Amino acid sequence: MSSSTTIIPGTSGPSADRIIVALDRPDAASALALVASIPDLLWVKVGLELFCSAGPDVVRQLRGEGLRVFLDLKFHDIPATMAGACRSAARLGAELITVHACSGREALAAAQAGACEGAAQEGLEAPTLLAVTVLTSWDAARFRAELAMAESPEDYVPRLAALAGAA
Template sequence: MKEKLIVALDVSTRQEALGLVEQLWDSVGAFKIGMQLYNSEGPDIIRDIQALGGKVFVDLKFHDIPNTVCQTSRVITRREAFMFSIHASGGVEMMTKSASAVREVSGQLEIPKPLVIAITVLTSISQEVFEKEVGISRPIEDQVVNWAKLAQQAGLDGVVASPQEIRAIRNACGNDFVIVTPGVRPLWATANDQKRVMTPKEAVKQGATYLVVGRPITAQQNPGEAARKIVEEMEEAFDA
């Protein structure tokens, strides 16, 4: 079950990031590098984490014209990322070209193909914000499922979506489609800026493939203990 847990390294320095990796590499499945850490330390942080035995999810949410995202996908593949993200709202052509580039490069280099997943609707966005500020007048779940189906059509491996959309995505895209779920908060943690949240047990029970957890682990005095408590909560989904 620990392989399903991805820790978000939402820190600004190499020292902080590697300190967390050293404490957690044998307790979790992978580490997520977002814009904060990547822009602070550059791409070498990927290699540094890998050198300590950690798999890396590069979560930079690429969103640009198809050719730019395609070429960027080639770069990330050569860095042997375990997973990386692009925006579903970039369209089918952008997603298709990215997926094709990843297959081509990983085949040429004979390296494991990274999972390419599409961002749907950020977990910080509520239905009210979605309608009044984003300007999409439909239920978030409907839009998430639509983007998930387009991502699958384009050849991507899965999507990032809040726990509340897991079941609908599973029904639309099947059991082999990867669902990466942020917005997961154990019972003993606060929601922070997340709006559409669920506990680890609930998310696994709904059918999440991977859970992304940051502050409930990284902000604790003993991150390793916090990670093990979350894995225990996840395991309860199968014990019930």
């Protein structure tokens, strides 16, 4: 199992405020052990593997430890489901939540509204939604062949980013 670290772009201040440690672990016990081994840790990322094995309780545990949570589940669904998922994620206390930009303007707007609603229900600040445009695992040839995309990823990414920004 590996862990990666992300630097939050556009931030300044102490390093602990700008670094997110990915808890790419198979279970809550190993994720919490990693957390305990890093002094002054403020931010953690919970991805699909950990969330599927440990569920929402792991987010609650991490928040209970005073950590800020980046919930990286890359939601992509119909607008009502996106709203509900982001509402629930915000109620858990996730401060950063990933969504797929290719879900479309309506779904992205619904996700934002749901996140704001969920945070308000818990008396929390609204989380920031991060729109995923194209996964880094795609190369141009596979992108065109497997997805039947006429555009290259280099052209598609800014268009989706603009769509997400508008939503």
